[in-house]
Amino acid sequence: MECPYCSYHDSKVIDSRDVNDGIRRRRQCLNCGSRFTTYERLQPVGLFVIKKDERREEFNRNKLLTGIRKACEKRPLASGTVDKIADDIEAELYQSGRIEVPSAVIGDMVMERLKSLDQIAYIRFASVYREFTDITTLKEVVDALASGEAGVSHPSNQLPLISVEKLEELAKMDRHKVRTKAVKLEVK
Numbered sequence: 001m002e003c004p005y006c007s008y009h010d011s012k013v014i015d016s017r018d019v020n021d022g023i024r025r026r027r028q029c030l031n032c033g034s035r036f037t038t039y040e041r042l043q044p045v046g047l048f049v050i051k052k053d054e055r056r057e058e059f060n061r062n063k064l065l066t067g068i069r070k071a072c073e074k075r076p077l078a079s080g081t082v083d084k085i086a087d088d089i090e091a092e093l094y095q096s097g098r099i100e101v102p103s104a105v106i107g108d109m110v111m112e113r114l115k116s117l118d119q120i121a122y123i124r125f126a127s128v129y130r131e132f133t134d135i136t137t138l139k140e141v142v143d144a145l146a147s148g149e150a151g152v153s154h155p156s157n158q159l160p161l162i163s164v165e166k167l168e169e170l171a172k173m174d175r176h177k178v179r180t181k182a183v184k185l186e187v188k
């Protein structure tokens with residue numbers, strides 16, 4: 001782990017504790033003495049996102065986080081809310097044991113959570129994710145939200161949400177396939 005300040009290659013751990021699904025380590029650079037924090041978490045391998053154009057790309061938590069964060073910008077949400085949504089979705093995806101998941105499914109998972117959380121964030125996310133090209137589509141979503149319509153409307157090319165029961169079933173089936181790989185490190 002390189003020091004984020006001077007790029008020196010070695011540091012010592014001065015504190016280490018378990019957090020949620022990982023380990024938080026406080027480190028000190030052996031060269032410049034700066035302190036920084038790393039998080040280690042186990043990550044199952046091989047979850048791929050199927051894009052609209054059928055291309056596959058490895059699931060990227062940061063990408064998911066960025067999308068949610070943009071939608072929630074300047075909204076009155078408790079700190080940590082955005083990370084929590086991303087964590088929940090990531091955990092749900094990995095627990096499902098699926099190897100591939102359509103991007104539309106992930107988008108719907110985000111929308112489902114934002115809907116009950118913050119309507120403006122929901123609309124913002126929908127406008128990017130659904131690629132609204134005109135005001136009519138936007139109005140439809142806003143109207144549906146205003147009228148308290150329960151479901152999110154799905155264009156025919158999108159898959160419905162996976163039910164919790166289905167996810168649990170998949171998780172049981174495929175648990176043995178889930179392996180782990182090297183930890184992911186994040187500097188804060």
Ligand SMILES: [Zn+2]
Pocket residue numbers: 003004005006007008029030031032033034
């Ligand atoms: Zn340093």
